Amino acid sequence: MIPASVKRQIAAIVGPRGLLDRPEDLMLYEYDGSVDKARPELVVFPRTTEEVAAVVRIAAEHGIPVVGRGAGTGLSGGAIPVAGGIVLSFARMDRILEIDIPNERAVVQAGVVNLDISLAAQPYGYFYAPDPSSQKACTIGGNVAENAGGPHTLAYGVTTNHVLGLEAVLADGTVVSTGGKEVDLPGYDLTGFFTGSEGTLALVTKVIVRLVRMPETIKTALAIYDSTEGAGRTVSELTARAIIPVALEMLDGVMLRMVEEATHAGYPKDAAAVLLIELEGLREAVEEQIEHVREVCLACGAREFRIARSAQERELLWKGRKNAFGAVGRVSPFYYVQDGVVPRTQIAPTLRFIGQVAEKYGLEISNIFHAGDGNLHPIILFDARKPGDLDKARAAGEEILEYCIAAGGSITGEHGVGMEKKELMPKLFSDDTLETIRDLKKLFDPACLLNPGKLLPTGKGCLEIRHPALGRDLVF
Amino acid sequence: MGIAYPVPEMQIVQPQTVEQLREALVEAQRSGRRITLGGAFSKRRMGGPVAPSEVIISTASLDRVLQYEPRDLTLSVEAGMPYAELSRLLDQHGQMLPLDPPFAEAATIGGVLAANTSGPRRRLYGTARDLVIGMKFVTLQGRLVESGGMVVKNVAGLDLAKLLIGSFGTLAVIAVANFKVLPKPPGTRTFLRNFASHREALEARDRLLASPLQPAAVDLLNPAAARLVGYDGWLLAVEAVGNAAALARYGREFPSDFTLESGEEAQFWRNVQNFTPCFLERNPQAAVVRVCCTLSGIAEVANSTEAPLVIRAGNGVCYAHFSSADEAAAWIRPDWKAVIEFAPEERKGELELWPSPGEDLAVMRRIKQNFDPDGLLNPGRLYGRI
Numbered sequence: 001m002i003p004a005s006v007k008r009q010i011a012a013i014v015g016p017r018g019l020l021d022r023p024e025d026l027m028l029y030e031y032d033g034s035v036d037k038a039r040p041e042l043v044v045f046p047r048t049t050e051e052v053a054a055v056v057r058i059a060a061e062h063g064i065p066v067v068g069r070g071a072g073t074g075l076s077g078g079a080i081p082v083a084g085g086i087v088l089s090f091a092r093m094d095r096i097l098e099i100d101i102p103n104e105r106a107v108v109q110a111g112v113v114n115l116d117i118s119l120a121a122q123p124y125g126y127f128y129a130p131d132p133s134s135q136k137a138c139t140i141g142g143n144v145a146e147n148a149g150g151p152h153t154l155a156y157g158v159t160t161n162h163v164l165g166l167e168a169v170l171a172d173g174t175v176v177s178t179g180g181k182e183v184d185l186p187g188y189d190l191t192g193f194f195t196g197s198e199g200t201l202a203l204v205t206k207v208i209v210r211l212v213r214m215p216e217t218i219k220t221a222l223a224i225y226d227s228t229e230g231a232g233r234t235v236s237e238l239t240a241r242a243i244i245p246v247a248l249e250m251l252d253g254v255m256l257r258m259v260e261e262a263t264h265a266g267y268p269k270d271a272a273a274v275l276l277i278e279l280e281g282l283r284e285a286v287e288e289q290i291e292h293v294r295e296v297c298l299a300c301g302a303r304e305f306r307i308a309r310s311a312q313e314r315e316l317l318w319k320g321r322k323n324a325f326g327a328v329g330r331v332s333p334f335y336y337v338q339d340g341v342v343p344r345t346q347i348a349p350t351l352r353f354i355g356q357v358a359e360k361y362g363l364e365i366s367n368i369f370h371a372g373d374g375n376l377h378p379i380i381l382f383d384a385r386k387p388g389d390l391d392k393a394r395a396a397g398e399e400i401l402e403y404c405i406a407a408g409g410s411i412t413g414e415h416g417v418g419m420e421k422k423e424l425m426p427k428l429f430s431d432d433t434l435e436t437i438r439d440l441k442k443l444f445d446p447a448c449l450l451n452p453g454k455l456l457p458t459g460k461g462c463l464e465i466r467h468p469a470l471g472r473d474l475v476f
Numbered sequence: 477m478g479i480a481y482p483v484p485e486m487q488i489v490q491p492q493t494v495e496q497l498r499e500a501l502v503e504a505q506r507s508g509r510r511i512t513l514g515g516a517f518s519k520r521r522m523g524g525p526v527a528p529s530e531v532i533i534s535t536a537s538l539d540r541v542l543q544y545e546p547r548d549l550t551l552s553v554e555a556g557m558p559y560a561e562l563s564r565l566l567d568q569h570g571q572m573l574p575l576d577p578p579f580a581e582a583a584t585i586g587g588v589l590a591a592n593t594s595g596p597r598r599r600l601y602g603t604a605r606d607l608v609i610g611m612k613f614v615t616l617q618g619r620l621v622e623s624g625g626m627v628v629k630n631v632a633g634l635d636l637a638k639l640l641i642g643s644f645g646t647l648a649v650i651a652v653a654n655f656k657v658l659p660k661p662p663g664t665r666t667f668l669r670n671f672a673s674h675r676e677a678l679e680a681r682d683r684l685l686a687s688p689l690q691p692a693a694v695d696l697l698n699p700a701a702a703r704l705v706g707y708d709g710w711l712l713a714v715e716a717v718g719n720a721a722a723l724a725r726y727g728r729e730f731p732s733d734f735t736l737e738s739g740e741e742a743q744f745w746r747n748v749q750n751f752t753p754c755f756l757e758r759n760p761q762a763a764v765v766r767v768c769c770t771l772s773g774i775a776e777v778a779n780s781t782e783a784p785l786v787i788r789a790g791n792g793v794c795y796a797h798f799s800s801a802d803e804a805a806a807w808i809r810p811d812w813k814a815v816i817e818f819a820p821e822e823r824k825g826e827l828e829l830w831p832s833p834g835e836d837l838a839v840m841r842r843i844k845q846n847f848d849p850d851g852l853l854n855p856g857r858l859y860g861r862i
Contacts, residue, residue: 102682103770103792125686147631158629160638161606170839178836182768184592184603184793186815186830186859188647188840192605192638196631216688236547242570242659282688284721341627343548373629413629421632428632432619437634443846455633 002041002085006062010044010086013054018045018092029087032072032079033134033325035336035390036419040067040087047092049167049175049205056203057173059086059449067451068199070111070142073134075337076418078146078198082453088203090141096120097206104211105164105181110141110204114148117209126211129156132414133322144204147196149414151321152278154372155246156212158414160195165208168194170201171445181208198416199451201444215246215280219290220314221307223275223297224268228252228367230301231273232348235371237296239344243289247278248372249321252351255328255366255379262327265320266313271303275371276321324368325379332364332381336393339415340404344374353403354378361396363389375413376404394420402427417455425457434460479516479536486512488532494554494612494620494651497538501649502618504531510852513645515556515584519591521756522817523644524860525824535586538651543626546571550609550626552654555586571657574601574692576745578752586650592642595749596693596715599790601658604641610654611637613647616848621648628656639843645854646862647847661717664692666741667732670709674698674778677710681789684714685771689726692717694790695748696774701784701797704755705747707734712789713748715741751786755797756818763804764818767794781807801827815859830859837861 002021011019020026020043030039041064046052059066065085072079081087090111098107101124106117114135117128131150132138138148144166149158156162165179179191194202225231231250238245251259253272260267267274277293279286294305308314320327328335342350351367354376358365369376378400382393401411401421405428411421425434438460441448453461481488491497504511509530516536520526538554539561546569553562559580566572576595577588589611594603601607610624613636623636640650671677677696684694693715702711716726727735736744747754756762767777769792777794778785784797798804801816801823808814808831816829844862847853856862 100770102772104685105770147635149629149631153629157602157606158631160635161602176836176839177834178839180813180834181770182773182813183791184594184766184768185813185834186642186766186768187833187837187862188643188843189605189638189641190836190839192635192641195638196635201634213686213688213690239547239549239659242662244659281690282718282722282725284725285718288719288721341629343545343550343627345545345547370629374627375629408625409627410625410630410632412632413627414631416631417633425633428625429622430620433622433633436615436619436621436636439846440634440636440843443842 002064006058007042009058010055013051014044014046019043032074032077034075034077034420036077036080038080038082040081041084043087043089045089045092052203052205053169053173053175055088056169060172063447065449065452068203070139071137073138074142074146076416077420078416078418078454080419082419090139101126103181106209106211108140108207110207111139114138114140114143121211125214127214128209129162129212130159140207141204144195144207145199146416151247151249151370154248155244160192162210163191163195163207164210166191166194166204167206168202168204171450198455200441200455217283217286218280219286219307220317221277221290221293221305222317223277223302224271224304225273225302228273228351229348231275232351234275234297234300235347236345237300241292241296243292245277245372246280249276250369250371252367254364255324255368258327258331259320259324262330263320263323265316267320276317328379334382334384336380336397338378338397338400339412340376340401340409341413342374342404342407342409346407347371347374350407354400357396357399361392363392363396419454422455422457479534481517481532482512482520482526486532490534490537492537497649497651498614498618498620500533501614501616504852505616508850510855513649513854515587516582518579518582519587522591524829524856524858527855536584542652549657551657552626552652553585554652555584555650557585559583559585559588566657570660572660573607573655573657575604576749578749585653589641589650589653590643590645596695596745598788599694600692605638607655608637608653609656611640611650612652613640613650615648616852626654644857646844646858662719663723664715664717665723666736666744667714667726667730668734669712669732672709674710674775677712678775680712684730685790689729691715696787696789698778698785700782701786704784752795759799761800761820763798763801763816765796765804765808765814766817767812767814768792830861833861
């Protein structure tokens with residue numbers, strides 16, 4: 001237990017309304033968007049970097065683990081306090097500090113919602129490019145921690161390509177600034193190194209991001225297929241023809257029906273798969289490219305190729321895509337989202353394998369994914385109330401990820417390793433690699449207090465630690 | 477390929493395999509010998525002084541293509557692969573790795589990454605930190621460490637490649653690099669426009685960047701630099717990419733004094749890309765300063781010297797070319813984020829090459845300590861500070 005005296009010290013920093021410790025409140029902070037759970041002992045809501053640093057210093061003094069939390073939309077358990085301790089919520093650090101259009105930058109606090117950056121830049125004709133499906137809720141701090149992606153990262157790149165500077169609090173409470181509004185600063189790229197470190201090296205408090213000019217023309221098309229093979233083939237054929245859309249998303253038949261029931265976005269319920277294809281840029285270029293795309297889709301067996309005729313139609317198609325997880329929730333109260341990546345040419349065989357896995361475990365698996373960069377999101381439906389079902393879902397997920405590794409891919413494209421995939425790390429990386437990561441973790445966080453139990457597999461993480469608050473030993 | 481070793485009479489190790497590289501590093505660590513590390517050593521004058529060392533290790537013989545699947549738009553090569561050779565291979569498949577570094581004819585991929593060199597088209601395509609999707613490097617402890625992989629989206633593990641890019645060989649030795657590559661655009665055209673002042677040129681740049689046109693390169697050369705590539709005045713050089721209709725639109729909306737295509741266009745950009753190497757070759761005592769600033773901060777830099785300036789006007793990176801190291805050192809203002817990138821070897825020891833590092837230098841030094849506790853790997857090469 002965190003002693004009452006420590007709670008009082010923390011309350012003195014963040015104010016009496018800046019922390020929660022009643023069981024009914026703590027319950028709300030025991031989960032994120034993944035399937036795991038663990039309850040914190042205290043949730044703290046700092047308002048400034050100085051308050052974050054002060055809380056971290058107290059935690060360090062008393063050996064209490066600290067887990068950063070944005071909106072809790074993460075899909076790998078990144079915000080779950082496995083070792084108990086403090087959840088440090090960035091909910092009150094939600095100010096956009098600067099929209100600097102002449103320099104194409106925004107400076108924001110870690111708790112700012114992803115979409116709010118784009119909304120603030122929109123009046124000037126600019127936006128923030130990485131667009132995770134949860135962008136209406138997820139925060140930039142969480143995006144940096146997980147190196148989040150999204151449909152449009154196919155053309156624009158992921159979070160790390162758009163983050164140029166950070167302010168972060170280290171495990172001992174030191175505040176450090178890395179990078180800046182400028183590019184190419186000399187020295188090691190600490191901004192890039194911290195991005196995607198899943199809250200295990202530092203707690204990010206402020207972020208400097210790139211703003212991108214909005215395109216002149218956007219065209220969104222829907223290609224409808226009677227076989228997933230044809231859709232998969234289209235993806236590699238587009239690449240071969242040197243066409244790189246800004247987004248290239250695939251939804252399979254199972255997914256289409258769930259999405260259409262929930263959103264009425266105009267997706268065909270009888271198709272085997274659709275591709276949602278978006279092109280943008282200069283009017284002249286887009287008009288020519290969309291015709292090339294149409295040719296490729298039809299040549300690969302699309303039965304229909306539709307172009308959204310208005311902004312409303314386009315938004316509706318994207319609403320269907322981005323609310324897909326919500327649509328799944330209507331059908332199945334429990335689901336498990338995977339995030340494997342395969343080389344683009346391996347999409348069709350990987351989909352076949354996923355079908356076999358579904359059959360083997362007797363589970364329904366629907367697919368929705370970023371086809372353009374080979375980032376799959378098989379969604380495994382299960383019923384946690386049925387004994388053994390969650391275990392079956394986990395086993396099916398693991399088989400799919402092992403297949404991705406064997407196909408030359410990765411276990412996570414944008415969700416992060418977190419808790420759920422950490423035991424797969426040795427299948428992807430050598431001992432030498434894991435030991436190097438562990439050494440760096442120890443360098444930044446010798447007492448293993450920042451988001452313990454994430455990213456590294458058991459035995460390769462921090463050494464066994466005596467957890468003073470829980471009064472027991474934990475092995476990470 | 478000729479390799480000009482810094483000190484030719486010293487013991488030179490040029491491993492043929494990653495395993496041999498590992499052995500060489502372990503051996504050096506065991507015997508406490510300091511290492512001068514490089515690829516083709518084309519950028520010897522870049523960065524901090526090449527410190528006295530007991531052994532030279534070059535990765536130039538690790539030069540194989542490990543994997544290239546054009547339909548996946550990914551490529552894996554060993555670090556010693558010459559950048560020029562790699563570009564030719566990609567070109568045969570209608571693809572490219574548009575880093576456009578200086579010294580492109582001699583440099584190895586490992587050297588390009590270690591020095592984080594880049595070129596004009598970074599406005600559209602980014603730099604090494606955007607195009608590297610995976611890396612393998614060898615540490616002094618003999619570990620073969622992996623970062624990322626062979627897919628374009630991957631967040632498994634820590635992004636260790638970011639630490640190695642721009643590290644000047646001070647942490648570990650890059651053995652393999654994986655890239656995402658790009659299809660070549662259907663067409664390119666370059667528009668050159670003269671201005672009487674930097675202010676007018678930057679106003680034109682602002683209008684261009686705020687317009688729907690999104691060029692690949694936006695470079696600004698001051699009169700002294702423009703003269704060296706055969707033009708006058710403040711020269712704004714814009715490379716457009718796209719189909720015929722898009723290129724025609726640039727012609728309409730970005731009025732220019734000269735339009736360059738095909739051979740002439742390629743020659744112009746080669747001159748810009750090689751500006752620094754050519755300047756250094758002609759001026760043995762020269763020093764080159766890189767100032768990293770915001771887009772609006774360019775004006776102050778542009779206005780502060782008549783020495784040849786090549787400016788990535790769409791990114792905020794300025795390269796100033798001085799005929800002596802003293803001029804270079806005197807020019808840098810204390811509030812600038814600047815380094816003396818190139819200086820004569822014999823002057824490096826006494827110059828402050830990286831005058832105003834940020835407070836994060838302390839964190840960088842801890843990382844250096846973690847990888848190289850005895851300070852054996854390219855000591856001082858990171859602009860004299862690490």
